[in-house]
Amino acid sequence: MKFLVTGGAGCIGSVLTEKLLEDGHRVVVFDNFSSGKTEHIKRISEDIKIVEGDILNFENIRQAVDGVDAVFHLAANPDIKFQEGMSTDKDLKQNTIGTYNVLEAMRQKCVSSIVFSSTSAIYGEVGTKIISENHAPLNPISLYGASKLACEALISSFCHMFGMQGWIFRFGNVVGSRSRVKGTTVLHDFISKLRNNPTELEILGNGQQRKSYIYADDCVNGMLVGFSKARDTLNIFNLSSGDDITVNDIAKIVISKLCLKNVKLIYTGGDRGWLGDVPRFNLDVSKIKALGWTPKHNSRQAIDIALDQILETGQI
């Protein structure tokens, strides 16, 4: 089959593209290279078609979807963190309006299958409950989460109105060897702070935030299992490792990997790291597991292996 992968040069998209190639498919990577990188797809660049384009440019994406069998739509603003002074419409544009453009382009070009990277952030603040796909209410507390819920709603309506079929995966925190250096992932935050000052580490919040992580390769495998086996008009899956880990534990792992000792931990305080941060979440992944998928790594192992790879490739 021939697939379009938007955001195909990103942390998850590039791993997905490699896997699709391995499975014998043809792949067009569509990326604006704002957070995606050419080096992520360098190794496979001769085996794929690369289109530098932006989903906010309708003509770009309309041309790119022409003739493909399905679209893996991963292009998005990848950074959930909102900071004072930032524009509040970044997620609306890059996620919601961008996804509308992808859907409308698909409709015009008669491409009927869309696989979408959603997020646990659509659930908002749920407390200690392990969240199933049918959790209600859906009250996102971040602009990022709101924009992804809007994307899901658009996908649902296009699928039901225009004979399309959708696979929506609500990711936990995805980590991998190609995790973004820019932006604000916890691993890069801790590594760069400790490189600057190996005697202390500032931790956003109280360190007791507890979240579910998934390794990028597990995430990609989960998407492909769901895509190949689920056959409803709209197929929605949580996708994470099934357990969780605290920020304090992640700090300990990073400190240990960097061979540091007696690092003083300093907390900015409060129960969360930033505006729109959810203090804790864990996703019930029994629905995707029932289709035969099992993650190879739990949250701790995902952190551990991603960290090894990040340090090895010298991405900080």
Added chain:
Amino acid sequence: MKFLVTGGAGCIGSVLTEKLLEDGHRVVVFDNFSSGKTEHIKRISEDIKIVEGDILNFENIRQAVDGVDAVFHLAANPDIKFQEGMSTDKDLKQNTIGTYNVLEAMRQKCVSSIVFSSTSAIYGEVGTKIISENHAPLNPISLYGASKLACEALISSFCHMFGMQGWIFRFGNVVGSRSRVKGTTVLHDFISKLRNNPTELEILGNGQQRKSYIYADDCVNGMLVGFSKARDTLNIFNLSSGDDITVNDIAKIVISKLCLKNVKLIYTGGDRGWLGDVPRFNLDVSKIKALGWTPKHNSRQAIDIALDQILETGQI
């Protein structure tokens, strides 16, 4: 208090504006008069401030929210019906992006209370189940429903991130004396067809569609009860009469009101009227009732009284 009512010249907004005036408040009506009408607010035009503006013009709405205590945001594309050849981004623009503009304008001008007109269409196709506010999943089957769910998500995130407070009302089908003449409400559709040809009536679908209606005045009272009594960061209520009525029954009422007999009913067939139509829904309204609100009219009475008023005012 001083309120801004976007869509204040519309079917519901104008009734709301009158009620707010009666209760001793000051009101600014903000409307682009695309479906709203000056005649709806003519009677009270000296008691209110009228701003002709569009929520898609950010500067328009930014100026309008300045200095108000709360915003009743009702401006929207009112027509759920999508027809082949129509643009697919009408709801995205007029509802989702418009609502973002209202929220961002409020954030900039430190206005923290928003009351929003959402819709049962966010629930999608639920079957015979009576739908509570915590129904899951939320899989809208219309572009209109998708756009309103996106609005709800935006409101949720703005409330949680920027210290705002929100009241979201998911309306059933609202009918009133000022129901739109343009567009595609079932009452106007039936009346105009029967005026053209009193011997037969074409009914979209099989006539067995069964939906919940609410009279505009009941709807406005429900919003005001919820707004005055609910105090959470985000307050979500279904708002309808609590029962339902079939399209066939509505046809019988219209035929009877027009004093016609032996009208031949012709069905276009299928279980729904149009692309994105939900064949049946009924909303559980126990949550808003628990705050002391009771609708004065059930679905049949709402249809009956709205029909009398429409025929009396000669709006067809």
